Amino acid sequence: MSVFSVCLRILKKNLPTISIYFIVFVFVSSIITIMAAPSAPGEFGKTKVAIALFAEESTSLVEGLKESLAQQADFVQIEDNREKLQEAMFYRRVHYILRIPYGFTDSFIKGNLIALERTSIPGSTSAIYIDLRIDRFLETLRLYATAMPEADISEKVAFVLDDLAVETKVEVAGPENRSNGPSILKYYFNFLAYTIMFAIIFGVSSILLVFNDIDIKRRNLCSPLGSNSISLQCFLASALFALVNWIALVALSSMFGIDEITAPSTWLYIVNSLVFAICISGLAFLIGSLTKNREVVSAVANITTLGTSFLSGVFVPQEILGENVLRIASFMPTYWYVRANERIAGLIDFSIYNLSDVLISLAIQLAFGAAFLIAALVIGKRRRMTAE
Amino acid sequence: MFFHIFKYRLKIILQDRSTMFWTLLFPIALSTFFYMAFGQLGAGEIFNPIDTAIVNTAGDEAFMSLVETLSSGNERLFNITITSKEEALALLSEGKVKGIIETGDTISLTVSQSGISQSILKTFIDNYTQTASSVNRIAARSPESLEMVLAMLAEDMNFLEEHPISRAKPDSTVIYFYSLIAMTCLFGGFLGMTEVNSVQANLSYHAARMNFAPVHKLKMFLSGISGALIVQFAKLMLLLAYLVFILSIDFGDRIGLIILTIFLCTILGISFGAFVTSLIKGEEGLKVGILIAFGNISSFLAGMMSAEIKYVIDTSVPILSQINPASLITDAFFALYFFDTYTRFIENISGMIILTIIFSAATYFVIRRRKYVSI
Numbered sequence: 095m096s097v098f099s100v101c102l103r104i105l106k107k108n109l110p111t112i113s114i115y116f117i118v119f120v121f122v123s124s125i126i127t128i129m130a131a132p133s134a135p136g137e138f139g140k141t142k143v144a145i146a147l148f149a150e151e152s153t154s155l156v157e158g159l160k161e162s163l164a165q166q167a168d169f170v171q172i173e174d175n176r177e178k179l180q181e182a183m184f185y186r187r188v189h190y191i192l193r194i195p196y197g198f199t200d201s202f203i204k205g206n207l208i209a210l211e212r213t214s215i216p217g218s219t220s221a222i223y224i225d226l227r228i229d230r231f232l233e234t235l236r237l238y239a240t241a242m243p244e245a246d247i248s249e250k251v252a253f254v255l256d257d258l259a260v261e262t263k264v265e266v267a268g269p270e271n272r273s274n275g276p277s278i279l280k281y282y283f284n285f286l287a288y289t290i291m292f293a294i295i296f297g298v299s300s301i302l303l304v305f306n307d308i309d310i311k312r313r314n315l316c317s318p319l320g321s322n323s324i325s326l327q328c329f330l331a332s333a334l335f336a337l338v339n340w341i342a343l344v345a346l347s348s349m350f351g352i353d354e355i356t357a358p359s360t361w362l363y364i365v366n367s368l369v370f371a372i373c374i375s376g377l378a379f380l381i382g383s384l385t386k387n388r389e390v391v392s393a394v395a396n397i398t399t400l401g402t403s404f405l406s407g408v409f410v411p412q413e414i415l416g417e418n419v420l421r422i423a424s425f426m427p428t429y430w431y432v433r434a435n436e437r438i439a440g441l442i443d444f445s446i447y448n449l450s451d452v453l454i455s456l457a458i459q460l461a462f463g464a465a466f467l468i469a470a471l472v473i474g475k476r477r478r479m480t481a482e
Numbered sequence: 483m484f485f486h487i488f489k490y491r492l493k494i495i496l497q498d499r500s501t502m503f504w505t506l507l508f509p510i511a512l513s514t515f516f517y518m519a520f521g522q523l524g525a526g527e528i529f530n531p532i533d534t535a536i537v538n539t540a541g542d543e544a545f546m547s548l549v550e551t552l553s554s555g556n557e558r559l560f561n562i563t564i565t566s567k568e569e570a571l572a573l574l575s576e577g578k579v580k581g582i583i584e585t586g587d588t589i590s591l592t593v594s595q596s597g598i599s600q601s602i603l604k605t606f607i608d609n610y611t612q613t614a615s616s617v618n619r620i621a622a623r624s625p626e627s628l629e630m631v632l633a634m635l636a637e638d639m640n641f642l643e644e645h646p647i648s649r650a651k652p653d654s655t656v657i658y659f660y661s662l663i664a665m666t667c668l669f670g671g672f673l674g675m676t677e678v679n680s681v682q683a684n685l686s687y688h689a690a691r692m693n694f695a696p697v698h699k700l701k702m703f704l705s706g707i708s709g710a711l712i713v714q715f716a717k718l719m720l721l722l723a724y725l726v727f728i729l730s731i732d733f734g735d736r737i738g739l740i741i742l743t744i745f746l747c748t749i750l751g752i753s754f755g756a757f758v759t760s761l762i763k764g765e766e767g768l769k770v771g772i773l774i775a776f777g778n779i780s781s782f783l784a785g786m787m788s789a790e791i792k793y794v795i796d797t798s799v800p801i802l803s804q805i806n807p808a809s810l811i812t813d814a815f816f817a818l819y820f821f822d823t824y825t826r827f828i829e830n831i832s833g834m835i836i837l838t839i840i841f842s843a844a845t846y847f848v849i850r851r852r853k854y855v856s857i
Contacts, residue, residue, distance in 0.1 A: 191647075207639075212645065213645045216651070217528045218528060218529060226609065232641045237631050240627065260615050262591055263591075389503075405519065410520065410523070
């Protein structure tokens with residue numbers, strides 16, 4: 095096992111660099127996991143849209159409008175400055191800006207209406223949602239204004255608010271009505287694909303770079319050790335390295351999911367990530383046997399990791415990605431890894447029938463791993479045959 | 483002599499494959515990934531008619547005719563399917579409709595989850611019932627005006643007037659691409675590093691030889707730097723062309739100013755690299771590490787991983803955005819794209835120029851007149 099122990103020594107030498115990457119990735123993945131954590135689903139909750147409201151007058155009409163809007167809107171306090179407002183809307187801190195001009199109440203009562211100034215995201219659902227409410231309030235008030243011209247405006251507003259308090263009962267039915275929502279672990283394990291892929295490709299390539307050096311290769315071919323044995327020992331060391339990374343990342347998952355440790359889905363996530371780690375060590379082995387210098391390794395590691403992660407739904411959920419993107423992604427193991435995670439998150443009961451889709455994804459990842467490894471061995475063999 | 487050195491520096495820069503990768507191929511690849519992954523990101527908030535199942539148990543003609551009016555035409559609110567209760571529940575569980583409206587003594591709504599489309603359905607039914615409640619009250623209080631009120635219900639009033647937010651679409655995905663340009667500019671620091679390495683006698687054999695030549699060091703350095711500037715500017719223009727023409731990313735229409743910004747940030751990136759190289763003692767590996775780490779952190783803070791982060795920092799720690807080169811660059815493009823006035827753009831450009839002057843001056847004072855008796 096002399097080759098094996100050399101491999102471990104190479105890894106040890108590269109440990110500082112690898113651990114810097116590792117720590118950065120873990121830090122980023124923790125932030126992303128916490129940010130992505132879903133809110134608990136429960137009873138039907140009316141959506142509230144963030145709006146900024148500026149009233150240039152304070153009348154009972156304006157106060158009534160505010161009160162009735164509060165049912166559907168969260169009022170965001172923001173400085174009345176054009177650029178600040180533009181920016182807040184650009185980043186969706188507010189989705190709707192409503193400005194009630196001075197003299198609006200008066201114009202409303204007299205019937206020569208000044209329009210309210212609305213700024214919304216063009217074509218958006220939130221704009222329609224808020225428009226409906228504002229229209230309803232003013233429409234109803236207009237009815238009362240016509241029907242009871244003698245009554246005081248504040249009395250009419252009170253009637254309107256009373257009418258607008260009538261609410262429809264909403265029943266929640268169907269598949270989403272399950273006891274616990276998608277767990278935070280899904281997000282952690284999805285992002286794990288990025289971290290583990292980069293770490294393994296980077297670590298394994300540093301081993302293979304040494305052995306691929308032409309002089310060392312020639313020297314090794316003179317040794318009584320068969321070239322298959324050398325390859326195998328290298329692969330074992332790579333697999334061990336992958337395993338250590340995997341254990342570390344799974345251990346870190348308890349940071350988020352310690353209270354879910356007994357759930358069967360947690361164990362499925364863990365198994366899925368192990369299969370992925372095995373598959374990626376095959377890929378890393380292939381990349382390592384194809385590259386010749388460190389700069390190329392870091393280029394290839396970055397492009398493959400970022401590329402597959404973006405296209406397979408590690409950063410952006412698969413359901414948001416377009417169909418064509420997903421079709422391309424299905425030629426990458428990461429896609430099947432994320433897909434398995436999504437399926438696990440959606441499982442309610444764990445019968446074999448329900449698990450079949452997850453198992454297929456696992457099998458495809460293993461097949462990818464085997465294909466990478468075979469390709470690496472064939473290329474390695476062919477390289478040895480050619481005089482360089 | 484200037485052009486002689488310039489020519490050879492140009493050849494050296496163009497053959498540096500690693501730098502070529504990080505400052506041209508990598509940004510192009512990353513922008514392609516962004517494009518493919520973020521393509522549909524904004525689509526979720528655009529309104530599409532809500533797929534709704536209607537179960538008309540009570541045979542409520544008035545309600546049905548209203549629903550039908552609202553589900554025809556281009557600006558319709560709903561796509562309706564009139565069906566039986568069982569069928570409707572099946573459609574709901576398959577996700578083919580967002581909700582089921584059932585007529586009866588009171589109109590009821592069944593949904594499978596909370597969301598804005600479901601909330602609109604609810605608001606719509608609320609409105610219907612609320613109108614009925616208003617009409618009843620009016621009928622009780624002033625029956626003589628009932629007829630007039632019912633006529634008014636049919637009128638379509640417009641209480642709101644749209645004031646557009648900007649000339650441009652409020653689409654925050656552009657921030658990812660702007661900050662990607664910022665990252666590329668900072669990676670241009672590698673070219674600045676190479677130039678300093680090739681004139682500082684203690685940093686490379688090449689530089690030690692160059693210092694023998696009877697050429698003023700500043701002249702030597704400037705000819706190298708001009709080569710770097712031209713190459714880096716060309717690469718950034720290529721990247722810009724790729725973003726604009728292939729990926730159709732919107733940069734607005736102030737083309738001259740966009741190119742000016744690209745030019746200024748080219749100088750900023752290169753001077754930053756020269757600054758780090760001349761100031762920090764240590765191996766080249768360490769300097770490369772610092773340039774990469776700084777480039778990444780700086781563009782992370784400028785919104786390259788999440789546009790939200792840029793806004794949080796701009797509003798809560800504005801000073802950080804004012805000194806972070808990637809934030810200044812990203813914000814300059816953003817200001818050109820989104821704002822009507824030039825105030826914000828000028829602030830950003832001034833920040834970039836100040837940083838460039840600081841970096842260049844520091845580099846100049848470190849590398850000038852450095853002589854070695856022996857190395």
